[in-house]
Amino acid sequence: MSDAAALKAKLGLNVFKPLREPHIRIRAGMEKDPRLRPAVRICPAGLYSENEKGEIVLAIDGCLECGTCRLGCGTDVLEWNYPEGDTGVQFRFG
Amino acid sequence: MEKFDVIVVGAGLAGLAAAYTLAGKGVEVLVLERGDYPGAKNVTGGRLYVNPVRTYFPDLWKDAPWERHIVQEGLSLMANERSLAIDYRGRELREEPHQSYSVLRSKFDRWLAEQAESKGAMLLSKTRVDDVIREQGKVTGVKAGGDELNADVVIACDGVLSLVSEKAGIRFAGKPHDYAVGIKELIVLESGVINERFNLEGDEGAARLYVGQVTKGRFGGGFLYTNRESVSLGIVIGIEEMLNDATIDAPALIEDFKQNPEIAGLVRGGTTAEYSAHVIPEGGFKSLRALYGDGILVAGDAAGLALNMGFTVRGMEYALASGYFAAHAAIRAKEKGDFSAETLSAYKTLLEESFVLKDLAAFKEAPDVLRNPRIFNHYPEMIGGLLKDLYSIGDHPKAGIYQTLKRHLGMGEVWSIIKDMTGVRRI
Ligand SMILES: Cc1cc2nc3c(=O)[nH]c(=O)nc-3n(C[C@H](O)[C@H](O)[C@H](O)COP(=O)(O)OP(=O)(O)OC[C@H]3O[C@@H](n4cnc5c(N)ncnc54)[C@H](O)[C@@H]3O)c2cc1C
Numbered sequence: 258m259s260d261a262a263a264l265k266a267k268l269g270l271n272v273f274k275p276l277r278e279p280h281i282r283i284r285a286g287m288e289k290d291p292r293l294r295p296a297v298r299i300c301p302a303g304l305y306s307e308n309e310k311g312e313i314v315l316a317i318d319g320c321l322e323c324g325t326c327r328l329g330c331g332t333d334v335l336e337w338n339y340p341e342g343d344t345g346v347q348f349r350f351g
Numbered sequence: 352m353e354k355f356d357v358i359v360v361g362a363g364l365a366g367l368a369a370a371y372t373l374a375g376k377g378v379e380v381l382v383l384e385r386g387d388y389p390g391a392k393n394v395t396g397g398r399l400y401v402n403p404v405r406t407y408f409p410d411l412w413k414d415a416p417w418e419r420h421i422v423q424e425g426l427s428l429m430a431n432e433r434s435l436a437i438d439y440r441g442r443e444l445r446e447e448p449h450q451s452y453s454v455l456r457s458k459f460d461r462w463l464a465e466q467a468e469s470k471g472a473m474l475l476s477k478t479r480v481d482d483v484i485r486e487q488g489k490v491t492g493v494k495a496g497g498d499e500l501n502a503d504v505v506i507a508c509d510g511v512l513s514l515v516s517e518k519a520g521i522r523f524a525g526k527p528h529d530y531a532v533g534i535k536e537l538i539v540l541e542s543g544v545i546n547e548r549f550n551l552e553g554d555e556g557a558a559r560l561y562v563g564q565v566t567k568g569r570f571g572g573g574f575l576y577t578n579r580e581s582v583s584l585g586i587v588i589g590i591e592e593m594l595n596d597a598t599i600d601a602p603a604l605i606e607d608f609k610q611n612p613e614i615a616g617l618v619r620g621g622t623t624a625e626y627s628a629h630v631i632p633e634g635g636f637k638s639l640r641a642l643y644g645d646g647i648l649v650a651g652d653a654a655g656l657a658l659n660m661g662f663t664v665r666g667m668e669y670a671l672a673s674g675y676f677a678a679h680a681a682i683r684a685k686e687k688g689d690f691s692a693e694t695l696s697a698y699k700t701l702l703e704e705s706f707v708l709k710d711l712a713a714f715k716e717a718p719d720v721l722r723n724p725r726i727f728n729h730y731p732e733m734i735g736g737l738l739k740d741l742y743s744i745g746d747h748p749k750a751g752i753y754q755t756l757k758r759h760l761g762m763g764e765v766w767s768i769i770k771d772m773t774g775v776r777r778i
Contacts, residue, residue, distance in 0.1 A: 264602050267536070267626040274387070300602045301534045301628035308564045317458035322392060322510045324630035325532045325601070325687040329590050332524050339385055339392075339514070342496065347391040350581070350625045351456030 264303045268319040272347045279317040280340040281326065287334040288312035299329045321346055355381045357504025357681050358493055358502040360480045360515050362389035363456075364667055365651025366508030367463040368674030369681075371408065374470035378681055381502070382464070382472060383495055385479035390460030393510075394535060394629035396574050396583060398558055399459075399667045400451045401704045408645045412448075416462045420449035420577035423549065427613060429573075430735030431562035434613050445555070453556050453576040453583070454667075455537075480509070483519045483647070489691075491521050503690050505682045506648045508674060511630045513640065513653035521641035521649070527590040529634030530641035531571060531659070534605045535585030538621035540581050548617055549577055560663070565608050566592070567599055568728030570721060573608045574664075577616065582618055584609060587631065587664060589722075601628075631664060632657045636715035643695040644703070648677040656707060658714055659721065669707050676701040716777040725771060733759060 287293060293313045296305035302321050308314050322345055329339040339345070357373055359366045361501035362384035373380040386392040401412055422444045427436040444450070453701040464474055484492040484499060492501035493515075507515040511530070513537060515523040549557040561573035571588035584713055586605045594597045632638070632655045642648070650656070650673035657666035684690045702708045737759040741752070750758075760768075 260603065260606070263606065265625060270623060270625055271627070295594050298597070298600045299532075299590065301532060301605075305604050321626075321628040323394075323628035324530075325590060325628065327512060328525055328527050328530050328630060329594055339479055340719055342385050342479045343387065345392075346627075348389045348394065348457050348625060348627055350458075351390050351393045351395065351460070351627065 261303065265319075267344060271319075272349055273319065274344045276286055276317060276340050276344045280338045280345070281315060281317060282319065282336045283313060283315055284334055284336055288314070290334045292330050293334045296326045296330050297324075299325050301325060353498075354501040355379050356502065356685060357381075357506060358383065358500060358509055359506045359531065361508040361510055361653070362386070362474060362476070363393050363445055363462055363508060363510055363651060364460070364462060364463070364670035365653065365677075366506070367460065367467050368408070368671040369506050369508060369650060369678045370472040370474075371411075371467040371470055372675050372678035373681065374467055374472035376678075377471070378678075378682060378685065378767040380472045381500065382467070382474045383478045383480050383493065384474065384476045386476060388457070388461055388476055389464040389474070390457035392458040393457050393460055394533065394627045395454065396533065396535075396585065397454055397456070397667065398451045398576055398662060398663070399454050400665065401448065402450055403668045404671045404675070405448070411466060413528055415452075416458050417452040417554075418455060419453050419551075419554050421451045421453065421558045422555045423551070423557040425557065425559035427559065427561045428731040428734055429561050429565050429611070429613065430731040431564050432565075432737040433739060435731075435734055437737060438630045451558075453558070453578050455578060455583075466684060480515055481513060485519070488645055490644065499669040504646060504648060504684060504695070506650060506674075506677050507653050507680065508650050508670075509653050511632050513649065516641055516647070516649050519644060519647050521532070521644040521647065525632075525638075527594055529632065529638040529655070531587050531589045531631045531633045532601070532628055533587045533631050534601060534628045535583060535626070536579050536605060536609065536623045537627070538618045539581045539624045540618065540621040544620070545580070545582065547561050547569055547575050551577065554579070561608070561613070563727055563731030565611070566727060567594060567596060568724060569599070570727060572647060573614075575614070580758060581624070582621065584614065584618060589633065590630070631666065633659045633718055635659070635718050636708075636711040637718070639711070642699050643680075643692055646690050648680060648695055648698050650674045650677040658711055658712070658717070660714055660717060669710075672705060672707050673702060676705065676707070681702065686775040714778055720774045720778050723771060723774060725767070733764070
């Protein structure tokens with residue numbers, strides 16, 4: 258299993274309630290900002306990646322709501338909130 | 352519009368401790384929690400030390416849903432190709448009252464919420480607080496799910512990022528330097544297997560910390576706690592450290608750790624049931640966040656009340672105690688009928704007089720001293736190398752012990768150790 262597939266499988270173990278809308282967004286025009294790049298490595302859920310245009314993109318499903326990207330990249334490049342109640346990850350162990 | 356004496360944001364340990372204390376004194380308190388249930392969003396290592404908070408909640412501990420009481424403390428220095436483990440056991444760890452227990456938050460927080468509710472606290476889950484209401488600079492309530500809810504005091508116990516105190520204008524977003532992230536797998540194993548592998552009996556538990564190459568020689572470490580029928584395995588690493596080292600890939604750190612020969616045998620045959628991550632405040636005393644403002648108090652991780660002492664990360668007792676003191680400050684303010692920042696500042700005094708700010712002040716240099724890369728990189732390799740030479744028997748005559756020691760601990764090395772020790776003397 259590739260690393261990415263292994264990570265997906267791990268995220269698949271979590272109880273996750275569908276989001277009504279993304280709670281974290283890359284701010285418009287910030288897709289190539291150097292402050293955003295580390296997100297690809299530091300997100301524990303591996304939700305950030307770089308596309309063929311060299312932009313960073315975020316696939317929010319599976320988000321652990323940990324806060325790493327908010328602190329690591331900052332709110333100049335990310336619009337960051339927790340998801341609404343009744344949505345998002347629900348840890349059964351914690 | 353609804354009005355409460357106190358609104359607590361967040362049903363973590365800080366919020367529930369505040370609610371339990373307030374409700375116990377007959378204060379009308381509403382707890383708002385964004386998770387489906389208390390604990391649904393919370394992650395810890397983890398182990399809770401009871402002694403510091405035992406007397407604040409005397410009736411609570413007897414029936415708490417502990418996993419195991421910790422009777423074994425392990426510390427492993429991890430070099431690239433070898434490791435050295437220290438294993439501390441002692442009668443004092445087995446005797447009651449036990450000093451620390453492993454916990455799982457979704458069980459523990461739900462139970463604590465039930466205790467608070469049985470005292471009369473109201474709990475509303477699945478409810479995210481979106482904003483605070485301010486009138487002339489003073490916090491007078493919160494907005495949640497389209498509703499406005501008013502209170503004399505809002506206690507922000509919304510965890511490490513505390514967006515609520517940001518909205519209240521008493522805090523700015525944090526810096527990477529002051530935070531770490533913990534990444535964890537919950538691995539299910541039969542209790543009998545756990546007891547055999549770790550040499551435990553009944554509800555006895557083990558705590559182990561791993562430092563060195565598990566975080567690529569950077570500030571942080573790996574942890575393992577035994578629960579009743581599972582093991583909590585994880586990595587804690589500084590966010591700044593990750594930013595500064597482009598070779599670090601967060602998801603790979605924990606995967607590599609799990610596959611390290613030192614760990615693999617301990618979790619063999621186990622099934623991962625959950626994968627979680629959560630940021631931890633690690634700046635300690637020097638990066639404490641706002642504790643109060645007009646109409647608002649801040650407790651637990653939200654106020655930065657956590658401590659990395661090197662051999663253990665502590666935040667849960669500080670969350671419980673600060674929730675307790677915030678409740679007492681709110682009660683005093685209610686008696687005075689004055690909820691200004693000046694009156695609420697009594698909270699800070701209570702924290703200063705307690706173990707909370709005394710501990711944080713005593714360990715205020717710890718984050719800087721522990722950031723010394725030699726601790727996480729050089730020492731594990733140096734000590735590993737020394738052991739390798741001491742223990743190896745080759746086909747050539749064996750070097751004397753003193754000679755081996757001298758080779759690894761030359762003048763330069765000894766001098767550096769002395770320098771590092773002067774750093775350590777600060778903590
Ligand atoms: C991997 C890891 C290992 C750790 N190990 C240990 C350990 O072994 N020992 C130890 O003592 N400490 C440990 N800690 C630290 C400890 O877990 C924290 O200090 C502790 O959980 C803080 O409790 P709290 O109540 O302040 O915050 P939290 O437990 O984070 O609770 C905050 C609550 O607020 C809620 N919330 C947030 N925003 C809103 C909003 N807008 N509206 C409504 N609700 C909201 C959240 O859902 C949550 O329930 C560890 C932490 C991690 C991540």
